[in-house]
Amino acid sequence: DADVTQTPRNRITKTGKRIMLECSQTKGHDRMYWYRQDPGLGLRLIYYSFDVKDINKGEISDGYSVSRQAQAKFSLSLESAIPNQTALYFCATSDTLAGDSYNEQFFGPGTRLTVL
Amino acid sequence: RKEVEQDPGPFNVPEGATVAFNCTYSNSASQSFFWYRQDCRKEPKLLMSVYSSGNEDGRFTAQLNRASQYISLLIRDSKLSDSATYLCVVNMLSGGYNKLIFGAGTRLAVHP
Numbered sequence: 001d002a003d004v005t006q007t008p009r010n011r012i013t014k015t016g017k018r019i020m021l022e023c024s025q026t027k028g029h030d031r032m033y034w035y036r037q038d039p040g041l042g043l044r045l046i047y048y049s050f051d052v053k054d055i056n057k058g059e060i061s062d063g064y065s066v067s068r069q070a071q072a073k074f075s076l077s078l079e080s081a082i083p084n085q086t087a088l089y090f091c092a093t094s095d096t097l098a099g100d101s102y103n104e105q106f107f108g109p110g111t112r113l114t115v116l
Numbered sequence: 117r118k119e120v121e122q123d124p125g126p127f128n129v130p131e132g133a134t135v136a137f138n139c140t141y142s143n144s145a146s147q148s149f150f151w152y153r154q155d156c157r158k159e160p161k162l163l164m165s166v167y168s169s170g171n172e173d174g175r176f177t178a179q180l181n182r183a184s185q186y187i188s189l190l191i192r193d194s195k196l197s198d199s200a201t202y203l204c205v206v207n208m209l210s211g212g213y214n215k216l217i218f219g220a221g222t223r224l225a226v227h228p
Contacts, residue, residue: 040124040220041220042118042120042203042217042218042219042220042221043160043203043218044218045215045216048215050213090159090160104150104162105162105216107159107160107161108159109158109159110157110158110159
């Protein structure tokens with residue numbers, strides 16, 4: 001079984017609709033992240049959470065919101081989807097290590113979102 | 117200027133070839149460095165960390181040059197299964213935590 005799962009895997013929606021992407025993990029990690037990936041660009045961080053009570057904006061949080069329902073669950077919402085939010089979305093997790101000097105992240109399989 | 121820059125490729129090489137990818141980063145305060153591999157339509161996965169002294173893992177060798185802010189990945193004896201996109205990733209302190217900055221990736225296609 002996959003350690004990090006995302007649902008749905010593919011979604012086509014229309015402009016203005018509210019969309020929620022869900023992420024679950026069984027790795028027992030405290031830290032969770034949401035990224036988007038666009039052609040020709042590196043992964044860009046949308047939001048991150050270091051524990052259930054800690055939510056932080058990443059570099060491109062406008063138009064998105066998140067909820068950390070439990071240590072294992074982190075969902076991303078698009079309140080009113082627009083076409084330039086068409087992208088591949090990845091959830092990731094990482095452990096909290098002493099000194100925080102090494103930060104391998106484990107990614108879910110991705111959600112391909114198309115906004116028409 | 118992008119924080120992490122890579123040649124997008126594609127690099128088309130025959131099986132058995134040696135191929136090298138380069139990456140430059142802009143922030144001299146960057147602390148640690150990685151190469152991730154991403155197969156088509158799949159998630160990125162850690163390939164190897166990059167240490168100042170250089171490190172090797174089988175056919176893969178990673179080098180770091182802090183003075184030039186330059187990272188490299190060398191793949192020897194390329195296999196068809198090496199075909200993928202290779203992401204250069206830099207870990208840097210920003211806003212009070214260590215965050216990963218991803219390059220856009222270099223695509224490798226190994227052919228028979």
